[in-house]
Amino acid sequence: MGNRNAIKRIVAHLLLAATSVLFIVPFVWMVSTSLKHESRIFPESGKPPEWIPRTDQFDEQGRRLIIYEGKPGVELKDVDDKKVILVDGQELNVWPSDVTPQTRIGFHWQNYPKAFATMNFWVNLRNTLFICVSVVIGTVISCSLVAYSFSRIEWPGRDALFVVVLATMMLPYEVTLVPLFVLYKWLGWTGSFKPLIIPAFFGTPFYIFLLRQFFMGIPRDLSSAARIDGCSELGIFMNVIIPLSKPALATAALFMFLFQWADFLNPLIYLQDDRQYTLAIALQQFQSNHESEWGPLMAMSTVITVPIIVLFFLTQRTFIQGITMTGLKG
Amino acid sequence: MTRTERRDLRNGLLFASPYIIGFLTFTFYPFAASVYYSFCSFNAIDPPVWTGLSNYRQMMSDGYLHTSLYNTFYYTIGSVPIGIALSILLAVFLNQKLRGMAAYRTIFFLPTIVPVVATSVLWLWVFNAESGLLNGVLRQIGVEWLLSQFGYGLPNWLSDENWSMPSLILMSFWGVGGAVVIFLAGLAEVPDSLYEVAEIDGAGPIRKFWNVTLPMITPTILFNLVMGLIGAFQYFTQVYIMTAGTGGPANSTLVYALYLYQKAFMYLNMGYASAMGWMLFAMVLALTVGVMYSSKRWVHYHGE
Amino acid sequence: MGRTYLSWGLTALVCAVVIFLLWPVRSGWVLASFDAPAPGTDPEHDAIQQGRTIITYWDRSQGHEYEMHNSLVDEFNKSQDKIYVRTVSIGWRIEKLLTAISSGAPPDVCSMDGQALSQLAPQGCFIPLNDWMATQPNMREEDFFPHMYETASMNGTVYGIPCTTDVYCLLWNKEAFRKAGLDPERPPRTMEELQEFAAKLTVRGPNGEIEQIGFLPWLPWDFTYMWGRFFGGNWFNEDFSAVVSAQDPQIVKSLEWQRSWVKDPSDPNPPAYALDKDVAQAFYNGFSAGGAYFSATNPFYTGKVAMIHEGEWQCTFIPKYAPNLEWGVAPIPQPEGAPPLCYSGSCVLDGVPVGSKNMEEALTFLAWYYAPRADGRPSPASDYAHMIHNLTGRKTEAAHERFTQDPKFAVFVNELMTKPAIFYPSIPVGRQFADECQKSREYVMFGQKTAEQALLDSQTMVNGEWDRLRLEAPEHVQ
The missing domain is CATH 3.40.190.10 (Periplasmic binding protein-like II)
Structure with missing residues (x-):
């Protein structure tokens, strides 16, 4: 029996490990490419992909060492693109495909500074963080207020309105895309952060729903006791509900932060100046402007991805709890 | 109305007021305006011109709209059911009390939180037919040789009109982690006693899965199905980045949301785009209602 | 214990973010704001300090072409004490231009292809340039390649200045x-x-x-x-x-x-x-x-x-x-x-959108860009074409020896000089x-x-x- 269990475990581990590899390989590839020199990014046809970045080797005079097929060990006369080979002191023109650079394991860190310089990284980061933080603040304040009303105050029409909240969750954004653009244009908000931030202060159905589910679980007696003590509704909200709901609020804040960090369509439509670009837009712009520079592009993707991964590791528990909460009660 | 009731109504409305204002401004008004625009010819510069049903009539005969609908259904049918099956499978494996389970869960979940822009750029590179990772690995493990025995070559993935959509579907499976976590939560709710009863009846692991696990997690399946459908119908960012906004080659990846975006913001045909938005809404609504209705037959709620 | 470290770590992270957002990057910018949170480059900041008018130029070119173009804009900026041109590369995303212009917040000058011009000009999105061009040297209809002039105009009204073309x-x-x-x-x-x-x-x-x-x-x-x-x-x-x-x-x-x-x-x-x-x-x-x-x-x-x-x-x-x-x-x-x-295959044009807040300054910049230099050298626009190895939109400048001394390049120039061009209408x-x-x-x-x-x-x-x-x-x- 014990033996059978052990085998079962090993099989499960093997299966899970194999699947994990599939999930993680693209990330590894991204980081690996971000550390490769331009000349080494495209593997020559027929050769396997290079997992550990390699760099060309140079001699003391800074000349690139190459191997010329047929005459091994012949070195390149000039470092740059001129493919002139010295053979026994004689110059020889060769096709680039006939030479193989000599390589060793080495990381091409320069992709990172290059990407930072081209992308105006700090400005984009500042914009992204500004939007994220404002939206998180707006969402947490507005959604908790609204959720409180939906969960802890009895008033006629409440449940009908809550159905509306649930229904708008199903509404595809495509329906309101055009009129919202016209509305923001009319308000003079296009070309600023306002269309991305201000709506967050008016509640977002998903988070209202999430917080309502949580508030429902807080015992009624606590509110009644506070009310007897002469607490106003706002007082109960601030002093009783909010302190007890920190995990749920943290979940909502985290989700919203991640969502905003990655949001693409809205910044794409509403931000018009490169000084306003968020990281996601800047990355896409970079991709279309510097199509051939995969090294810096992957470096930038890594830079955008890593903070999120770190944040996720720090807050894993909150995260999984949050997902579970929405999933089960849905 | 008593004083308390009046007070509750006032407080309730006050607390809910951000949403009420927000709903009227950012949801209801655009919704209503979208109805109006859908009957107009409108380029966002000049005022809308009423054209009656012409946008809807044009939609009937718009070949690309039909292509985009086909592509969206293709994507939905290809990605949602298999995605759910995959995530159930992974969740069941993860649900055993294994050491390192948290690490696996984290790995599966990672792709879902990474910004879509970054992953799209990454996958563009993975699918590169000449020098991408996928074909590189397939070459290395001999798949190319195997295919060449039958006279085939490795697929050109995104640049082949038959493979482009399967490529995107393949890429979507990378994001099943979110559903896996939800299924894990669902699995945790299944009472151990049911498994014990099944074991006494002599059920093996597969029969236990079919007779106990699957029926017990049907509410979670329903949730993921509805969410998956809505998400698939709104699929945009990946395909926008990976095809440079074209939906190519030969419109093979022109999904509904991308076509709508093109119509609205590249060809400045906002009226038509609004009509398309409405049609999409009708379809999503019909599908969701359909799924919900059918769920009465196959979803078992605990305690029933 | 672990939880304490975690909460301290998160608190530190939040503080770092707040400080980063409040950090005064340039005098006058303390808090990131709704509208233009980020300062521009150093020279731009200096230009603001000097009270110069800042005009925005949206450049269709990208990568190395954008850098080349920028070097010419720099030359203009150095020669000026009233105007400063800041450039933005918008690349292939034409919808950026369309949405900005249609929402009434356009750049002061923009470069575009003939398709963008013909999409927006009928809606009155660009100012007509005929009168202004009549006051400029080398901007007569016959100075340009005919297909370029035709691309730049609709029903006889010119909405863009032909810059570069291809063959x-x-x-x-x-x-x-x-x-x-x-x-x-x-x-x-x-x-x-x-x-x-x-x-x-x-x-x-x-x-x-x-x-x-x-x-x-x-x-x-x-x-x-x-x-x-x-x-x-x-x-x-x-x-x-x-x-x-x-x-x-x-x-x-x-x-x-x-x-x-x-x-x-x-x-x-x-x-x-x-x-x-x-x-x-x-x-x-x-x-x-x-x-x-x-x-x-x-x-x-x-x-x-x-x-x-x-x-x-x-x-x-x-x-x-x-x-x-x-x-x-x-x-x-x-x-x-x-x-x-x-x-x-393509025609790149410069236009001034209606709604530009600095139309006068925009035209001053374009006048400099398209006029031959004071010392008799060709115009910056021609320099740009030469730098990126395209053809200029002007017949008169395309015949310059800098374009014809390479015998291979001369074959291209000759094609456009001697044969009618096929171009997108x-x-x-x-x-x-x-x-x-x-x-x-x-x-x-x-x-x-x-x-x-x-x-x-x-x-x-x-x-x-x-x-x-x-x-x-x-x-x-x-």
């Missing part, structure tokens, strides 16, 4: 010709020769896989519009009010001819030059995928493609990326009977039309539609849009 020729690899037993100095001159040479230049490896191809009519990108015209067809009716390509036998023929380069599985005797669909697509990927075009891995540079239609910029890129390549330039072969034509549905041309070719090439069907579908699509625009703004659209 395409046939490039061939002399070494590959030699290996195939062809005369390396003699390019194909007729369609029959093009097909014959292409067949001879298809080289198979030891295992039968194709290592080199001769030619494909859609490398490095789509030439459907050009081939239709080369075949003597007309895409539009006589008064340019509708697409009639499906009714034009020559256009249909041109598309079928493109189709013939890919083997039809049902055809037992495909032409000798035809390739398998997968092979053709793989070679096409070689250009499009992963930015291989501007690199040493460009399939023409590496000898994988022996003949290709390419633009004048290759006169610089080939020496840079493939210094050992032996290559020649010749006009693209054309079917017999039709008058000789050349193909100009200034119609409000120009973008759809161009997109449709490529799509119909893809449909036909993949065997999903017949040539007539594909053309009819795109024609219906484009004409439908055209009718809608007439209805919407009848006074603007012809």
